[in-house]
Amino acid sequence: MSPPDRPADGAFPEDPDAPPFAEPWEAQAFALTLQLYEAGHFTWREWADTLAAVLKEADAQNPSDDGRDYYRHWLTALERLSAAKQMADPGDVAARKQAWKTAYESTPHGGPVSLK
Amino acid sequence: MSKDHDHDHHSHAIPSDPALRVQALETVLVEKGLVDPGALDVFVDYYQNEVGPRNGARVVARAWSDPDYRAWLFDDASAAITDMGYAGRQGEDMVALENTAQVHNMVVCTLCSCYPWPVLGLPPVWYKSAPYRSRAVIEPRAVLAEFGLELPDDTEVRVWDSTAELRYLVVPMRPVGSDGWSAEQLADLITRDSMIGTGLARDPGAPQESSQT
Numbered sequence: 001m002s003p004p005d006r007p008a009d010g011a012f013p014e015d016p017d018a019p020p021f022a023e024p025w026e027a028q029a030f031a032l033t034l035q036l037y038e039a040g041h042f043t044w045r046e047w048a049d050t051l052a053a054v055l056k057e058a059d060a061q062n063p064s065d066d067g068r069d070y071y072r073h074w075l076t077a078l079e080r081l082s083a084a085k086q087m088a089d090p091g092d093v094a095a096r097k098q099a100w101k102t103a104y105e106s107t108p109h110g111g112p113v114s115l116k
Numbered sequence: 117m118s119k120d121h122d123h124d125h126h127s128h129a130i131p132s133d134p135a136l137r138v139q140a141l142e143t144v145l146v147e148k149g150l151v152d153p154g155a156l157d158v159f160v161d162y163y164q165n166e167v168g169p170r171n172g173a174r175v176v177a178r179a180w181s182d183p184d185y186r187a188w189l190f191d192d193a194s195a196a197i198t199d200m201g202y203a204g205r206q207g208e209d210m211v212a213l214e215n216t217a218q219v220h221n222m223v224v225c226t227l228c229s230c231y232p233w234p235v236l237g238l239p240p241v242w243y244k245s246a247p248y249r250s251r252a253v254i255e256p257r258a259v260l261a262e263f264g265l266e267l268p269d270d271t272e273v274r275v276w277d278s279t280a281e282l283r284y285l286v287v288p289m290r291p292v293g294s295d296g297w298s299a300e301q302l303a304d305l306i307t308r309d310s311m312i313g314t315g316l317a318r319d320p321g322a323p324q325e326s327s328q329t
Contacts, residue, residue, distance in 0.1 A: 020238035
Protein backbone atom coordinates (compact mmCIF):
# COMPACT_ATOMS: atom_id res chain seq x y z
CA MET A 1 0.00 0.00 0.00
CA SER A 2 2.57 2.56 1.09
CA PRO A 3 5.73 3.23 -0.91
CA PRO A 4 8.62 1.17 0.46
CA ASP A 5 10.93 4.18 0.73
CA ARG A 6 8.70 5.85 3.28
CA PRO A 7 8.47 4.87 6.95
CA ALA A 8 5.33 2.81 7.46
CA ASP A 9 4.12 5.12 10.20
CA GLY A 10 4.67 8.23 8.07
CA ALA A 11 6.70 9.67 10.95
CA PHE A 12 8.22 12.73 9.35
CA PRO A 13 6.13 14.62 6.82
CA GLU A 14 2.91 16.03 8.24
CA ASP A 15 0.38 18.75 7.70
CA PRO A 16 2.21 22.06 8.17
CA ASP A 17 -1.03 23.62 9.41
CA ALA A 18 -1.52 21.06 12.20
CA PRO A 19 -2.24 22.84 15.49
CA PRO A 20 0.69 22.93 17.92
CA PHE A 21 -1.35 21.29 20.68
CA ALA A 22 -3.38 18.16 20.03
CA GLU A 23 -5.34 18.41 23.29
CA PRO A 24 -6.09 21.24 25.74
CA TRP A 25 -4.07 19.68 28.56
CA GLU A 26 -0.95 19.88 26.37
CA ALA A 27 -1.37 23.64 26.08
CA GLN A 28 -2.06 23.79 29.82
CA ALA A 29 1.20 21.99 30.67
CA PHE A 30 3.10 24.22 28.24
CA ALA A 31 1.62 27.42 29.68
CA LEU A 32 2.27 26.37 33.29
CA THR A 33 5.91 25.77 32.42
CA LEU A 34 6.34 29.14 30.74
CA GLN A 35 4.63 31.02 33.53
CA LEU A 36 6.83 29.39 36.19
CA TYR A 37 9.92 30.09 34.10
CA GLU A 38 8.93 33.73 33.52
CA ALA A 39 8.44 34.15 37.26
CA GLY A 40 12.01 32.97 37.77
CA HIS A 41 11.31 29.66 39.50
CA PHE A 42 13.86 27.89 37.31
CA THR A 43 16.25 28.67 34.48
CA TRP A 44 15.68 27.52 30.92
CA ARG A 45 18.83 25.41 31.22
CA GLU A 46 17.32 23.60 34.22
CA TRP A 47 14.12 23.04 32.28
CA ALA A 48 15.92 21.76 29.17
CA ASP A 49 18.07 19.40 31.25
CA THR A 50 15.03 17.97 33.03
CA LEU A 51 13.12 17.50 29.79
CA ALA A 52 16.15 15.91 28.13
CA ALA A 53 16.46 13.42 31.01
CA VAL A 54 12.80 12.42 30.72
CA LEU A 55 13.06 12.09 26.93
CA LYS A 56 16.15 9.93 27.27
CA GLU A 57 14.22 7.53 29.50
CA ALA A 58 11.27 7.58 27.12
CA ASP A 59 13.48 6.96 24.07
CA ALA A 60 15.02 3.94 25.83
CA GLN A 61 11.55 2.49 26.37
CA ASN A 62 10.25 3.38 22.92
CA PRO A 63 12.91 4.17 20.31
CA SER A 64 10.23 4.74 17.68
CA ASP A 65 8.35 7.37 19.75
CA ASP A 66 6.77 9.42 16.99
CA GLY A 67 6.57 12.66 18.97
CA ARG A 68 2.85 12.45 19.69
CA ASP A 69 3.58 11.68 23.34
CA TYR A 70 5.88 14.65 23.58
CA TYR A 71 3.71 16.70 25.92
CA ARG A 72 3.19 13.69 28.18
CA HIS A 73 6.96 13.64 28.60
CA TRP A 74 6.90 17.43 28.99
CA LEU A 75 4.36 17.03 31.81
CA THR A 76 6.51 14.39 33.51
CA ALA A 77 9.45 16.81 33.35
CA LEU A 78 7.34 19.61 34.81
CA GLU A 79 6.17 17.37 37.67
CA ARG A 80 9.75 16.37 38.32
CA LEU A 81 11.12 19.91 38.30
CA SER A 82 8.21 21.17 40.42
CA ALA A 83 9.07 18.53 43.02
CA ALA A 84 12.81 19.20 42.86
CA LYS A 85 12.24 22.93 43.32
CA GLN A 86 9.76 22.31 46.14
CA MET A 87 7.03 24.06 44.21
CA ALA A 88 4.62 21.13 44.24
CA ASP A 89 4.99 18.11 46.47
CA PRO A 90 4.28 14.86 44.55
CA GLY A 91 2.06 13.64 47.39
CA ASP A 92 -0.03 16.81 47.23
CA VAL A 93 -0.32 16.50 43.47
CA ALA A 94 -1.39 12.85 43.71
CA ALA A 95 -4.01 13.74 46.33
CA ARG A 96 -5.38 16.53 44.15
CA LYS A 97 -5.48 14.22 41.16
CA GLN A 98 -7.58 11.73 43.10
CA ALA A 99 -9.81 14.55 44.34
CA TRP A 100 -10.40 15.79 40.78
CA LYS A 101 -11.12 12.24 39.62
CA THR A 102 -13.65 11.79 42.42
CA ALA A 103 -15.20 15.15 41.58
CA TYR A 104 -15.67 14.14 37.95
CA GLU A 105 -17.14 10.80 38.97
CA SER A 106 -19.56 12.27 41.48
CA THR A 107 -20.76 15.28 39.51
CA PRO A 108 -23.86 14.66 37.42
CA HIS A 109 -23.40 14.97 33.71
CA GLY A 110 -23.54 18.58 32.61
CA GLY A 111 -22.88 20.04 36.05
CA PRO A 112 -19.81 22.11 36.88
CA VAL A 113 -16.95 20.04 38.29
CA SER A 114 -15.08 21.52 41.23
CA LEU A 115 -12.99 20.38 44.17
CA LYS A 116 -14.78 20.21 47.50
CA MET B 117 -0.13 2.04 39.74
CA SER B 118 -3.47 0.39 39.20
CA LYS B 119 -5.04 0.57 35.81
CA ASP B 120 -8.58 -0.27 36.82
CA HIS B 121 -11.31 1.85 35.35
CA ASP B 122 -14.56 2.93 36.87
CA HIS B 123 -17.41 2.32 34.51
CA ASP B 124 -20.00 4.70 35.85
CA HIS B 125 -21.73 5.95 32.74
CA HIS B 126 -24.00 8.36 34.55
CA SER B 127 -21.32 10.71 35.79
CA HIS B 128 -18.97 13.04 33.93
CA ALA B 129 -16.54 11.53 31.49
CA ILE B 130 -13.30 11.19 33.41
CA PRO B 131 -10.53 13.19 31.72
CA SER B 132 -7.48 11.32 30.50
CA ASP B 133 -4.69 10.55 32.94
CA PRO B 134 -2.37 13.34 31.74
CA ALA B 135 -5.29 15.81 31.78
CA LEU B 136 -5.95 14.93 35.43
CA ARG B 137 -2.24 15.15 36.25
CA VAL B 138 -1.88 18.62 34.78
CA GLN B 139 -5.08 19.77 36.45
CA ALA B 140 -3.81 18.49 39.81
CA LEU B 141 -0.43 20.15 39.33
CA GLU B 142 -2.06 23.44 38.41
CA THR B 143 -4.31 23.24 41.49
CA VAL B 144 -1.30 22.85 43.79
CA LEU B 145 0.67 25.60 42.05
CA VAL B 146 -2.27 27.99 42.22
CA GLU B 147 -2.86 27.20 45.90
CA LYS B 148 0.77 28.05 46.61
CA GLY B 149 0.44 31.31 44.70
CA LEU B 150 3.05 30.31 42.13
CA VAL B 151 0.76 30.45 39.12
CA ASP B 152 -2.00 32.81 38.01
CA PRO B 153 -4.61 30.65 36.26
CA GLY B 154 -6.02 33.67 34.44
CA ALA B 155 -2.71 34.31 32.72
CA LEU B 156 -2.27 30.83 31.25
CA ASP B 157 -4.43 31.48 28.20
CA VAL B 158 -2.23 34.41 27.21
CA PHE B 159 0.74 32.09 26.69
CA VAL B 160 -1.32 29.57 24.76
CA ASP B 161 -2.89 32.19 22.53
CA TYR B 162 0.50 33.74 21.77
CA TYR B 163 2.16 30.50 20.74
CA GLN B 164 -0.90 29.15 18.97
CA ASN B 165 -1.79 32.28 17.03
CA GLU B 166 0.88 34.98 17.14
CA VAL B 167 4.11 33.23 16.25
CA GLY B 168 4.78 30.79 13.45
CA PRO B 169 6.99 30.08 10.45
CA ARG B 170 5.61 33.13 8.66
CA ASN B 171 7.94 35.20 10.86
CA GLY B 172 10.99 33.23 9.74
CA ALA B 173 9.83 33.41 6.14
CA ARG B 174 9.84 37.20 6.32
CA VAL B 175 13.38 37.15 7.71
CA VAL B 176 14.58 34.90 4.90
CA ALA B 177 12.72 36.89 2.24
CA ARG B 178 14.42 40.07 3.43
CA ALA B 179 17.80 38.34 3.39
CA TRP B 180 17.13 37.22 -0.19
CA SER B 181 16.21 40.77 -1.22
CA ASP B 182 18.63 42.94 0.72
CA PRO B 183 22.39 42.13 0.63
CA ASP B 184 23.13 44.33 3.65
CA TYR B 185 20.48 42.59 5.71
CA ARG B 186 21.74 39.22 4.54
CA ALA B 187 25.27 40.07 5.70
CA TRP B 188 23.90 41.27 9.04
CA LEU B 189 21.82 38.10 9.47
CA PHE B 190 24.84 35.85 9.03
CA ASP B 191 26.99 38.11 11.22
CA ASP B 192 24.56 38.62 14.11
CA ALA B 193 21.32 36.70 13.60
CA SER B 194 19.85 37.62 16.98
CA ALA B 195 20.11 41.35 16.26
CA ALA B 196 18.96 41.06 12.65
CA ILE B 197 15.91 38.99 13.65
CA THR B 198 15.06 41.28 16.55
CA ASP B 199 15.14 44.13 14.02
CA MET B 200 12.14 42.48 12.33
CA GLY B 201 10.29 42.56 15.65
CA TYR B 202 10.71 38.85 16.39
CA ALA B 203 12.15 38.30 19.83
CA GLY B 204 11.43 36.33 22.95
CA ARG B 205 11.95 32.99 24.56
CA GLN B 206 14.04 30.49 22.64
CA GLY B 207 15.14 33.22 20.29
CA GLU B 208 17.78 34.91 22.38
CA ASP B 209 20.86 33.42 20.75
CA MET B 210 20.24 32.73 17.11
CA VAL B 211 22.59 31.61 14.36
CA ALA B 212 21.59 31.78 10.69
CA LEU B 213 22.91 29.02 8.42
CA GLU B 214 23.34 29.61 4.70
CA ASN B 215 22.32 26.83 2.34
CA THR B 216 24.21 26.81 -0.95
CA ALA B 217 24.77 24.40 -3.81
CA GLN B 218 27.82 23.15 -1.91
CA VAL B 219 26.48 22.97 1.66
CA HIS B 220 23.05 21.94 2.93
CA ASN B 221 22.37 22.65 6.60
CA MET B 222 19.73 20.92 8.68
CA VAL B 223 18.80 21.38 12.32
CA VAL B 224 17.87 18.96 15.07
CA CYS B 225 17.75 18.95 18.85
CA THR B 226 19.04 15.53 19.82
CA LEU B 227 18.47 16.00 23.56
CA CYS B 228 15.05 17.58 23.75
CA SER B 229 13.34 19.92 21.36
CA CYS B 230 15.11 23.27 21.38
CA TYR B 231 13.63 25.24 18.51
CA PRO B 232 13.61 28.94 17.54
CA TRP B 233 10.08 29.81 18.66
CA PRO B 234 10.07 33.51 17.70
CA VAL B 235 10.77 32.74 14.03
CA LEU B 236 9.22 29.28 13.56
CA GLY B 237 6.58 28.94 16.28
CA LEU B 238 6.31 25.63 18.11
CA PRO B 239 7.97 22.59 16.52
CA PRO B 240 6.12 20.04 14.40
CA VAL B 241 5.48 16.60 15.87
CA TRP B 242 8.18 14.89 13.83
CA TYR B 243 10.85 17.28 15.12
CA LYS B 244 10.14 15.89 18.60
CA SER B 245 10.09 12.24 17.52
CA ALA B 246 12.77 9.87 18.78
CA PRO B 247 13.73 8.71 15.25
CA TYR B 248 14.32 12.25 13.99
CA ARG B 249 16.29 13.25 17.06
CA SER B 250 18.52 10.19 16.84
CA ARG B 251 18.78 9.59 13.09
CA ALA B 252 19.27 13.16 11.83
CA VAL B 253 22.86 13.10 13.04
CA ILE B 254 23.65 9.49 12.14
CA GLU B 255 22.12 9.27 8.67
CA PRO B 256 21.00 12.72 7.56
CA ARG B 257 20.69 11.80 3.89
CA ALA B 258 18.38 8.90 4.65
CA VAL B 259 16.24 11.19 6.82
CA LEU B 260 16.15 13.86 4.11
CA ALA B 261 15.13 11.22 1.57
CA GLU B 262 12.14 10.39 3.76
CA PHE B 263 11.14 14.04 3.49
CA GLY B 264 11.38 13.65 -0.26
CA LEU B 265 14.61 15.61 -0.46
CA GLU B 266 17.38 14.06 -2.57
CA LEU B 267 20.52 16.18 -2.66
CA PRO B 268 23.37 15.88 -5.18
CA ASP B 269 26.17 13.61 -4.01
CA ASP B 270 28.66 16.47 -3.99
CA THR B 271 26.52 18.61 -1.67
CA GLU B 272 27.87 18.44 1.84
CA VAL B 273 25.20 17.92 4.53
CA ARG B 274 25.87 19.62 7.85
CA VAL B 275 23.70 18.81 10.86
CA TRP B 276 23.44 21.32 13.69
CA ASP B 277 22.38 20.24 17.16
CA SER B 278 20.41 22.95 18.96
CA THR B 279 20.89 23.59 22.64
CA ALA B 280 19.06 25.48 25.36
CA GLU B 281 21.43 28.38 24.62
CA LEU B 282 21.85 28.29 20.84
CA ARG B 283 19.26 27.91 18.10
CA TYR B 284 19.48 27.89 14.34
CA LEU B 285 17.57 29.26 11.38
CA VAL B 286 18.37 27.77 7.99
CA VAL B 287 18.30 30.25 5.11
CA PRO B 288 17.33 28.14 2.08
CA MET B 289 18.61 28.90 -1.40
CA ARG B 290 16.53 31.40 -3.31
CA PRO B 291 14.81 29.50 -6.09
CA VAL B 292 15.45 30.27 -9.73
CA GLY B 293 12.57 32.14 -11.31
CA SER B 294 11.84 34.48 -8.39
CA ASP B 295 13.70 37.51 -9.73
CA GLY B 296 11.92 40.76 -9.09
CA TRP B 297 9.48 39.26 -6.59
CA SER B 298 8.46 41.37 -3.62
CA ALA B 299 9.46 40.30 -0.12
CA GLU B 300 5.87 39.26 0.60
CA GLN B 301 5.73 37.17 -2.57
CA LEU B 302 9.06 35.58 -1.71
CA ALA B 303 7.86 34.75 1.82
CA ASP B 304 5.17 32.54 0.26
CA LEU B 305 7.94 30.35 -1.16
CA ILE B 306 9.62 29.80 2.20
CA THR B 307 8.25 26.80 4.04
CA ARG B 308 8.79 25.85 7.65
CA ASP B 309 10.72 22.74 6.62
CA SER B 310 13.02 24.77 4.35
CA MET B 311 14.06 26.76 7.44
CA ILE B 312 14.74 23.58 9.44
CA GLY B 313 16.65 22.18 6.49
CA THR B 314 14.39 19.21 5.82
CA GLY B 315 13.00 20.86 2.71
CA LEU B 316 13.75 23.43 0.03
CA ALA B 317 12.02 26.67 -0.81
CA ARG B 318 9.03 26.19 -3.12
CA ASP B 319 9.44 26.31 -6.86
CA PRO B 320 8.01 29.66 -8.06
CA GLY B 321 6.60 27.90 -11.12
CA ALA B 322 4.61 25.38 -9.09
CA PRO B 323 0.96 26.11 -8.35
CA GLN B 324 0.45 27.69 -4.93
CA GLU B 325 -1.67 25.96 -2.34
CA SER B 326 -1.12 28.65 0.21
CA SER B 327 -3.83 31.19 0.78
CA GLN B 328 -1.61 33.38 2.90
CA THR B 329 -1.75 37.05 2.09
